[in-house]
Amino acid sequence: MKSTIPVAAAVMLALASPAKAQVIDLSLITCKDLLAADAERQTLIGSWMAGYFSASKNLNVVDFRYLERNQKVIGAYCKSHKSDTVMNAMQKNWR
Numbered sequence: 001m002k003s004t005i006p007v008a009a010a011v012m013l014a015l016a017s018p019a020k021a022q023v024i025d026l027s028l029i030t031c032k033d034l035l036a037a038d039a040e041r042q043t044l045i046g047s048w049m050a051g052y053f054s055a056s057k058n059l060n061v062v063d064f065r066y067l068e069r070n071q072k073v074i075g076a077y078c079k080s081h082k083s084d085t086v087m088n089a090m091q092k093n094w095r
Helices: 002-015 031-036 039-056 064-081 088-094
Strands: none
Touching: 031 064, 031 088, 039 064, 039 088, 064 088
């Protein structure tokens, strides 16, 4: 949980600052891209995807046990499916 606080703070600062906005189309990120990203970016992507999939299932809670489990499963899946998109990997493996 401690690692998500700095990420949340960084996201809030990025949204508050109009300078140099970076846009990432998460539907285009491949497993290879995810594995090459630093740990902070991986956590940010995983957290966003968790919210996306929770919203698609009309869930309004975050269970950190599942978040950690899903990040490990997606990481393992991506190591053997590097050309697959992260979105596709999550659709196949998300709980």
